[in-house]
Amino acid sequence: MIKFLDLHKVNERFRAQLDARWKQVLDAGWYIRGKQDEVFEQHFAQYTGAKYCVGVANGLDALNLIIKAYGFGPGDEIIAPANTYIASILAISENGCTPVLVEPDIHTYNINPDLIEEKITPRTKAIMVVHLYGQAVQMQKVWEVAKKYNLKVIEDAAQGHGAQYQGRRTGNLGDAAGFSFYPGKNLGCLGDGGCVTTSDEVLAAKVRAIANYGSDRKYHHIYKGTNSRLDELQAAVLDVKLPHLDADNARRREIAAYYRKHIQNPLIVLPQTYEETAHVWHIFAVRCPRRDDLQTYLKEQGIETLIHYPTPPHHQGAYAEWKDCSYPISEQIHREELSLPMSPVMTDEEVKKVVAACNQFG
Ligand SMILES: *Cc1c(COP(=O)(O)O)cnc(C)c1O
Secondary structure (H helix, E strand, O other): OEOOOOHHHHHHOOHHHHHHHHHHHHHHOOOEOOHHHHHHHHHHHHHHOOOEEEEEOOHHHHHHHHHHHHOOOOOOEEEEEOOOOHHHHHHHHHOOOEEEEEOEOOOOOOEOHHHOHHHOOOOEEEEEEEOHHHOOOOOHHHHHHHHHHOOEEEEEOOOOOOOEEOOEEOOOOOOEEEEEOOOOOOOOOOOOOEEEEEOOHHHHHHHHHHOEOOEEEOOEEOOOOOEOOOEHHHHHHHHHHHHHHHHHHHHHHHHHHHHHHHOOOOOOEOOOOEOOEEOOOOOEEEEOOOHHHHHHHHHHOOEOOEOOOOOOHHHOHHHHHHOOOOOHHHHHHHHHEEEEOOOOOOOHHHHHHHHHHHHHOO
């Protein structure tokens, strides 16, 4: 059986280093917001190119805290792509803001930058871009529109660790970015984790305070905050794995290049990439008009695949108010998308088997 993602194998590579770092945490006797978190935050900020990094409990909280720290709330609108994981949208509605959905580009699967401006109203406060599947959004147009209307650009970088646009990494392509370190992400810990990156000192301090009961120093509460922190064990894991992220992403690129060169089946539409957007292939998303048949066929061949995602946010029960809305391009992607096995620990032999099976599907 070729797994979609063998997480045990991914993390087993770091066992010796992890053992040593865990011992440090135990020995230090300090488990939340300590040395490990501090060091990882510095390393990850450096990695993205942003000035600040604040470790938080998960990716959803990271986005939620950014919106909260900007003070956006009821009556404010935030533009977001119609096809994304629901967390992007939940972060907006959790703050009482209205998500305004924009169709993606069928080739990049990312928000179509040409369709943003027409959705702007006097209530629009921010544009949330999602670097979906590991490909950075083509930011130029987003920046122009944001500047013209004085909007914040928030990145949902939960799938884009290390991806670049014009040589700049995600996490440093907008005013603030939310990352997830959920185990299956390109940089994942062994539980929940996330962070906010930004070069805005005031915003970083505010996110840090809100995430710690709204307190800027002990027992001094200046915001009605929450509890969302990255614990020392997870920070230690992330700091061990971060130096290997680029090599892991390079291996993903190698596999993606092989898939794109050798999968030749008129029924399977391969993902496109662009020179200016260095893709990190969190997900290798193909489209197939007979997607469910393809998934069943691959399963019979011993190949596990997933669907990202079967139902668009606007058709989820949680957003009943959108049930009559139509975003045809998003709906087509959700109907046809299939994610082939993709991870830095796949062997060449496994990659070849996936290609052969895809080419035999008919
Ligand atoms: C994983 C993910 C999130 C949420 O991250 P969690 O750490 O699971 O809360 C948000 N947005 C996107 C696009 C994701 O893939």
